[in-house]
Amino acid sequence: MAVDDLKQEIRQKCAALDIPLVGFAPADRWDQPLLDPWVPEAFRPLSIYPETKTVIVFGLPVSLPIVDSAPSIWYHELYKTVNSLLDQDGYRIASFLASRGFPSVWIPRDGYGSLEIVKEKPVAFFSHRHAAFLAGLGNFGVNNVLLTPEFGPRVRFASVFTAAEIPPDTVREEPLCTRCMRCVDACPVNALPGQEYPDGLTDKLICTARSEALNKRALSPCGICIRVCPVGRDRILYQRQDCAMYDEENPDAASLQRSWKHVRSYGSR
Template sequence: MMKKILQRWCTDHEIPLMGVADATRWRGEVPEEYHPDSIYPGCRSVIVIGLPIHLPSLESSPSIQYAEMYRTVNSLLDQYTYRIAERLNQAGFPSVSIPRDGYGGIEALIKNPVAFFSHRHAAYLAGLGTFGLNNMVLTPAYGPRVRFGSVLTTAVIEPDPIREDELCTRCMECVTACPVRAVSSEGYPEGKTNKQACAKYSASLSRKGISPCGICIKVCPIGSDRILYGREDTGIYRKEGGDPALQRAWEHIRRHGAL
């Protein structure tokens, strides 16, 4: 019953993705201090919501257009997860939302490139997607072009099954497109993304006001959003042999807004 109420609320608020994970699923996945019931003792379930990054905003990345979209989606996730937690609190189930970005800016990530809670792992354990080579969670509808937010709750809610299929095709687009070669071709969890290299590049973009990078998620061919926008061919992002009209549009955007 509670799960249906939450699903209906998400539908009414244009939140396309929602999943639930039992708090015990983190065991064996990440160190104990990152478990939801370590962060919030008494947690029984984790509710995860996902909002898409609209592909045309992302395609000009790194740019002010994508940077603003990124901030907007993060803000919405913080607001929605707060409201879900408060709804549960008022129903008598102590709950707390986790901030979308649990770190004090990109410089903090250079010092320690790990947040205190992983929304990506929460999304995976809530059945919303599977990990790709770029260590991002890929979803059927949007590929890796989704931002996730989480609510830790004492309520026992029916969990969703973890996906058993493999969405990543190992096409290597994210590996070859990464400007700092931070993506491993071995995949998660064997291959580790070079978080330091990624963070340092993001810091350089932040100084220009156009962070984050976003390249590894825009070139990923997974996601039905590509069909919606007519972007099935990821070759359009290559400087050689790409779409001239789109390239001109993206270059126009990149010429504006950066410091």
Template sequence: MGADLGRTILDKCREWGVRMVGFAAADAWDEPPFEPWPPIEFHPKAIFPGCRTVIVLGLPVTLPILETSPSIWYQELYKNLNAQLDERAYRLSQLLNELGHASVYVPRDGYGTVELLVESPYAFFSHRHAAYLAGLGTFGINNMLLTREYGPRVRFVSVLTAAELPPGGPMEKGLCVRCMRCAKACPVQAIGDVAYPEASIDKRRCATRSVELKKRYRSPCGICIKVCPVGEDRKLFGHGNMTYDEEGTPPELWRAWEHVRRYGSL
């Protein structure tokens, strides 16, 4: 039964253009695989009592567009993906409700405006932790979830459901190669090198930069996800060993990025 429903969900998602899909058992939050772990009130069973499975969907962030960031091009892609993620997740939750499995979707972000995140950089539910438990990827030094397919260049959304589905489990081997490119490239030195990469992010600095970029119509920043060498998407675009400075970038690409940044934003 669970396996059949799982197949139906995967087929539907594929039909809707979502190829990255994972299932995490709601009980898995009770046994933190590492510390610090989201407090109990952030767990799916606390947010949606009766929840048995979290379904995580991911859509890729197109590398060459992200490479122009900060830019209006990346801002538009970000908004587009956000809308698509919310739409797909709502649609999936409704499909499950129609099949008799109580379900709700959690929006891909869940905050009113980025200014709020400077003081309190949390949402009520973390999609990265769900994606980790579903086996879609592992955490990197940049505090993002890295996937085989797209490295950290993937955005997530979740559906909490009463249905029992065959869960994935965390990947055995971490994907981060600890090259520290993300830390070196961060323009506000928000990424540190400590034992717990998660806790090493200075969220206030990052959120403050985002507030500034927003005023210029070129938020979010995203530099720490564009420089990460992990991800098969690099092969497709032939952007393997880029260093993202003028020397390490083919001149035609550098010119293209400068051109894009000159228009539509401040």
């Protein structure tokens, strides 16, 4: 099978699974640092699955109107649902490639067992956001999250390592972050220092501690830094381009804010 045909088949498979974002990066692209600090060697595809030729990264969005209610039971359930779908889709894509004769493995969307473990070891064994960056799906914002043109930071990723050599996509060079600093100002625990990524890294311990506290109330994850980000065409779809709606004293957003308060008041501790 021609590699271009295989790439098209994978895109069609993703479309059939209602996956809107998919990108491709050669495994050796991790060996060419594009940021400083960069992904350590042990965390790169060739160290995890030496047969890897291509990393396929795919993403599912988290719906903006639901994220707007965060932290809430509504976003909590959406997050769990998207995570489950990512894992199922990754398994299906890897199985699809294996059936075509290309050894492939799926990498789960998180790669850690609990928030308690994350406090001890604040990294997963593989970074999907760096994979998405190298596969041309977006680039990093001040909030340390990968921003995409389609959904801003409101998207979750998983990856498939495959022995198939698939033509790569181009790394996106034009920055998407507007440096509006809404994420920095809105963070309830001041976990974002405000510098460009990776100079200004999220304080993972503080961020994880907040997630742990919210999890005990069935409210995790926090979601505030991705809620207030102005980037993403999803804002046009939902007619929520004006991020001033998140300002509590904004009378023009009173009805929206009442709806968020209602959702946050029920279904959780």
